Amino acid sequence: MSKKRPVLGFIGLGIMGKPMVRNLIEGGHAAHVYSNQRADIEELVRDGAHGQDSPAAVAREAEIIITMVPDTPHVREVVLGDNGVIHSLHEEKVLIDMSTISTIATRELTEAVRASGARMLDAPVSGGEKGAIEGMLSIMVGGDKKVFERCMSVLRLLGQRVTHVGGNSAGQFVKSCNQMLAAATVLAMGKALALGTKAGVNSQKIVEVLPKGAARCWALEVRAPEVLKGNFQPGFKSKLQYKDLDLAMELSHSINAPMPIASVVHEFYKSTLAQGCGEEDHMAVIRIIEQMTRVEIRSE
DSSP states (O other), X not given: OOOOOOOEEEEOOSTTHHHHHHHHHHTTOOEEEEOSSHHHHHHHHHTTOEEOSSHHHHHHHOSEEEEOOSSHHHHHHHHHSTTOGGGGOOTTOEEXXXXXXXXXXXXXXXXXXXXXXXXXXXXXXXXXXXXHHHTOOEEEEESXXXXXXXXXXXXXXXXXEEEEEESTTHHHHHHHHHHHHHHHXXXXXXXXXXXXXXXXXXXXXXXXXXXXXXXXXXXXXXXHHHHHHTOOOOSSBHHHHHHHHHHHHHHHHHTTOOOHHHHHHHHHHHHHHHTTOTTSBGGGHHHHHHHHHTOOOOOO
16 A cells, blocks of 8 residues: 555645646645635646645645745744744644745744744755746755655655755755855856957857866856856746845854855845845846956857
8 A cells, every 4th residue: 555645735826836736746746725816826726736825824724834935034923923833733733944044044944943843854956947847946955854754755746866965954054065165156157258258259159168177067068058148047046045134144254154255245145135126036246247347248
């Protein structure tokens, strides 16, 4: 007899959340969902989900509850608010926060969830909208190892690279490392393309050559082709990249770890928001580089 699949709850139906829910449903799970946008709930109901009218209602129906919302205040509200998940938790339930939020807040939420009798994992993700759609996210998980193992079959439906990195908050620690490195790589790529383009080289040729050598990176292979087309439609918004860099800086201050390069990258993303590009893809930071170098990086 096959093992019964746990009933799932999912809160947050944005660019990432919707395809993640669809992958869970396709994996054979019943999924109860909530969003502050009724249209998003109705869209997922058409795909087979069960719509609920509050985070507490989702948690009441589900054994494992996943939150995937933009920022720390949103997680606090859906977990600890008047209609929050916390009011429906007990010792049989698990809360998995897959948002990228403050490590300080993660510790506080972990304690609140533990006091309810339930358990919590922090499991932020990397891979953007494409990874969410394809179920290919990289998931870094902090929390009790036994709780992680209990939830592994669910997490495997969302990502092929699911790694237990330590105790509670460790997932958020590693996500800050990821966001710092990814953002710095994007910025470095943009500067390299601007340098070559202004020197008179076709930008398409640069993108063809660099991934074949030591400069190979995700930004060049996956996102540079869209930059050359001038496509800055969000897969991951610039304002969220800036928020994540804020979190990395918060962590660095709390443990006294100097990060001068990250500080520069942080300021570039602040400029992206100041220029009104916060709703565009995080590659829009390259617009700032184009302004500074007075060159447009596009293929012919």
